[in-house]
Amino acid sequence: MYFVASEYLACRRCKRKVISWSHGLFSQLDIGHRVQFPCILTSKLACDFEVASLMRQRGLGNSSSQIQRKLQERHAEVWMQKTVQYLQDCKGIASAVTSGLILPMPFDPAPAMPPVPKHRWLMQVYAQDVLRRLDEIKATITSHGRILKMDSTKKVARKLAGKSYGTATSATNVGNEHGRVIMSVLTASEGYGLSPMVEGLINRYRMAGVAPPEVLYVDRDFCGNTLLRRMFEEWNNMTIRLDIWHFMRRFAVGCSTDSTAMPLL
Template sequence: MPIVPKHRWLMQVYAQDVLSRLGEVKASITSLSGQVLKLDSTKKIVRKLAGSARSTAAWATNVGNEFGQVIMSVLTASEGWGLAKMAEGLVNRYKQANIAPPRVLYTDRDCCKNSHLHKIFGGWPNLCIRLDVWHFMRRIAVGCTTDSHPLYSGFMAQLSRCIFVWDQSDLQRLIEAMRAELEACHLHPSDDDVRKSITKKEMQLHCKRAVRPAAEMEVMLGQLLAAYDGGRGCNSLGVPLINSARMKEIWKAQRRHIPCLQDPPGFQLYTQTGTVTKAGHVLPTYRCARGSTSLENFHLHMNRFIPGALQVGKVQHNGQTATESVKAFLSGSVVNTKEHVVLRE
């Protein structure tokens, strides 16, 4: 029976394979760019550093584009000014490739005008830095006593409604298509029945949405917090959803970030990727570039990829993302067994 190689031998062979195609790997990553960048940091990866590299970094920071691809990853001892060299490298990459600078950068912190990010990305003076909505919502959710509270899911759903507003023309088009589909099944649904039959996934696929104006959002968020505060937000056992003292401090600190959530003026965050025919009604399908949550998938990928070469992990992730989104969009052909799909060539 042949002897099974030990893990050290396998890792050595793997490392030699990576080194043999390192130039191709680097070229694949540095050739990527985008008009909407997303920046997010995680500590999960650096906790796995071992040996001499242990405790040499505190953050793993990644930059992605609107297609979900990762265009840069760095390990740093700190955020803020610790990302200066990374920012300089990105600015030089765009400049050397003669590519127009990105228009928007979504981040999980340092979004205000006097923050470090505005200074280290000074090479892009017209760059709009925006706070990711998901991270903002998570900050507000810290004021809740527990996420297992029966009112928690409803509170978070209403929190999202206070921030976003759906495009009425897209929504009406989807409602008409869903009504026609239900009537084709010999049903006579009411308006409420039609709306309840529309799933969240269908809404996100066929309807655009925009961030509410800052003044309107601040009023609605204040009313929402007041509605769930005190005895009005208690369950049947008298346990409150909101920790009043903690939420008061959180709201005081976070309300100044509401302008940082606004959509960049004059920039289209939605791209129509095709159309879907539902019960004779043609519905557009959209891809949204807003937010930095697409990087959370890469953080999971990195965590599972260890042990392995970071650059190779990025290339694999970008390849999977390109197969799922970019390649489908550019090729103009997607197979859907449930509905008829037509994509623009």
């Protein structure tokens, strides 16, 4: 439980009261004081950072509803322990009254368990947590890499609808060793019109002051003085290699025929 001493700001029209705390005010503090703040405040409730951190790794089995049910169960266990302890203390005092050691005194009933906020409120807290870490998230998304992988697919282009339908037949993506897609482009055909993307990728590394990548894995055009190698001529120390997935496909084609299939490894 947290107690915050602050003034309330009330709207003259709707009479709604809002606590005088916001991300803009919080971000003005230095980093030493910001890390000491233990919770995320909303209009009426506060959420501990330990609960907010559970929302960062959400998946199919870890949704906001699932987290809310876990919090409900945990709060019920703690409330039950506190209630049993309170009733046990009341029993001891009642025994002392019966023995005549102390004067009779009334006992208040055990307090009811406060309701746990719904999953929609948890999503609101998660949005504020993302806003608080926005600079860090941007730095992570726009990260570079020492190992890049460039691959083209037609499945993304087939999902285009409306006026953009039929304008592109291939989507080329560039990712790093952390599994993040750092650049993506739609082209009229596979391997065609990639020069602007390559120039933008090189300028991105140059403007960030980051060393060029060491290896680039591709699905084609990796042998000899290909067009792709000439587009990356500024990164002359970068090695271009065939990625393992396409290597295994070509290996399987070369080692198996229609009459003799390659045994499973």
